[in-house]
Amino acid sequence: MELITVTPEEFAGRVVELIRAAAAAGPLNLGLSTGRTPVPVYEALARSGVSFAAGSYLFAPDEYVAAEPEHPGTNRSFFARHWPSPPLPPVVVPRCDAPDPDAEMRGLCAEIARRGGIDLLLLGIGENGHICFNEPGTPADAPCRAATLAEPTRAQARALWAEPPHRGMTLGVPNIMATRHAVLLATGEGKRAILTAALHGPVTAAVPASYLQRHPHLTVITDLAGLGER
Numbered sequence: 175m176e177l178i179t180v181t182p183e184e185f186a187g188r189v190v191e192l193i194r195a196a197a198a199a200g201p202l203n204l205g206l207s208t209g210r211t212p213v214p215v216y217e218a219l220a221r222s223g224v225s226f227a228a229g230s231y232l233f234a235p236d237e238y239v240a241a242e243p244e245h246p247g248t249n250r251s252f253f254a255r256h257w258p259s260p261p262l263p264p265v266v267v268p269r270c271d272a273p274d275p276d277a278e279m280r281g282l283c284a285e286i287a288r289r290g291g292i293d294l295l296l297l298g299i300g301e302n303g304h305i306c307f308n309e310p311g312t313p314a315d316a317p318c319r320a321a322t323l324a325e326p327t328r329a330q331a332r333a334l335w336a337e338p339p340h341r342g343m344t345l346g347v348p349n350i351m352a353t354r355h356a357v358l359l360a361t362g363e364g365k366r367a368i369l370t371a372a373l374h375g376p377v378t379a380a381v382p383a384s385y386l387q388r389h390p391h392l393t394v395i396t397d398l399a400g401l402g403e404r
C-alpha cells in the first residue's frame with residue numbers, strides 16, 4: 175500500500191496528477207466514484223487539460239436502483255452535475271431503472287472484462303466501511319450484482335433523496351481486487367476512524383474496505399495526517 179497524505183488544498187490536484195499520468199499511458203478503463211469526496215477532483219480535472227486517449231472507457235462502479243434516472247440523487251445525475259463532459263468522454267453509468275438490476279450490473283462488468291479489465295478505479299469509503307455498494311457483511315467473493323443498501327448509507331443519501339432507494343448495483347469485491355490500480359480517497363475527520371480500521375484493522379466482511387489491504391496495488395490519498403503504519 176502506498177499512503178499519500180496531503181493538505182486539503184493539495185488533495186484534488188494530487189488525484190488529478192495521478193489520473194493524468196494514467197491517461198497519458200494510452201486508452202484507460204477508469205472507474206469513477208461518486209459522493210462528496212471526488213467532487214473537487216472532478217472540478218480540478220475540468221480545469222486541468224487532462225485528456226483521454228480514444229478507446230478509453232469511463233464508468234461508474236455503482237448506481238442506485240431507482241425508477242427515475244433524472245432524480246438528483248442518482249449517480250447518473252451526479253455525473254451530469256460534476257463530470258466535465260464535454261470535453262471529457264462521458265461516464266457510462268448502469269441504468270438505475272433497468273428491469274433486471276442484477277443483469278444490468280453483470281452487463282457492465284462483462285463490458286469491462288471485454289475491454290481488458292479496470293486499469294484505475296477511484297474509490298470512496300463510507301463511514302460504515304463500504305466500498306462501492308459493498309456494505310458491511312459482504313463476503314470477499316460477492317460478485318457484480320444488485321445489493322441491499324445499509325441504513326447508514328441510506329441515511330447519508332437523505333441529503334438528496336426524501337426516500338432513499340433500498341438497493342444499489344455495484345461492482346463485486348473480486349472486480350475491485352482485480353483492478354490494476356485501486357485508489358482510495360478519504361477526506362475529513364469524519365473518515366478517520368473507519369479509514370484507520372480499513373487500513374490497519376483486521377481484514378473482515380464487517381469493514382469491506384479492509385479487503386483492500388490485500389490489493390496488490392493500492393494507493394490511499396487522504397488529507398488525514400497520522401494514518402501511517404502502526
Ligand code: PGA
Nearest residue numbers: 209210211212298299300
Ligand atoms: P462521501 O461518500 O464521499 O460522500 O463521503 C463516500 C462513500 O460513501 O463511498
